[in-house]
Amino acid sequence: MPDLPDIAAVDAASRQLGLAMDASELHGVLCGWLAGGGATDGTWLARALADDALPAPAPGSVLDQLREAAIVQLEDRGFSFDLLLPIADRSLDERAEALFSWCRGFLGAFGLAAGAAPPLSEEGSEALQDLARLAKASAESSEDEEDEDALAELEEFVRVAALLLHGDCVLGPRHRRSLN
Template sequence: MTGLPSVQEVEQAAQRLSLGASASELHGGLCGWLAGGGQASAQWPSKVLADDALAPVPAGSVLETLQETSAQQLEDRSFGFELLLPPSDQGTTERAAALFDWCRGFLGGFGLAAGAKPPLSEEGQEALGDLARLAQAAPETGEEEEDQDALAEIEEFVRVAALLLHSDCVLATRHRQRLN
């Protein structure tokens, strides 16, 4: 499976299409859309950003790769799903801000795809509530090493929460359809 494009590549591609979202927020929105049952298509930016005037993603572009890789990673049984965040050599505050942007994007995309009452397990409802709290957060500065450890834990939680919500809304629905 191919990895995600870099934050810089996605930022540049988003700017070319005038998407008005950071790379992390855009990836979060895409993953939320897919986790909520939204369809992968060249029109994903207009769906995720709720703007029908946005152009479709060009074939072979970085944004097409982002969508295809994200969809594959969400389906990956070995939990190879990644969040598109600045590299770990960037400052903790910058990475935390990008993570909170990712969560805001995820919630928006998820809500658009899943609707007001998605079929969530108790754990899924809890995870969605936790993501909503993270989306409202802002980075605080503290002890750098402690902050890095805390951020790594939050990143892992967000990654697992996204997979759980995808499982509740997409995989469980698919499984129920096969049973009927």
């Protein structure tokens, strides 16, 4: 199972391309694109960000490794999917803000890939609405244990929601095609 690349390396690659987003939001964009049924090839960056001027990530580059890891993790039946977020030694506010920006990236690219009427289950529709609420949220300054636990629960919810949406839009239709 491929690991996600280092968050600092993804941040550096994003800055090098002049993208106005951090690594967490960029990973959200990639995962939203893939969960919505977007192309899994090297064109993902330009297509998911709706910017044809963006080059395809070079094979083996950090952004290509990010793509490969995300594809494998989303497809894994063992639920190994991880969010690319700052590690636990960062402030709670910084980690919460990264989660909310991950959700913003996910929603935008999911909409581009899945279109106006994606084939969502009732649970998928609810998960998408909840992700939209999280995308509008902002971190409030706090460092207590209760908030730490709440953030961990939100991260797990976002992880499961992304897998659910991927299942509705990619795995479900693929399974139905294989039965026909």
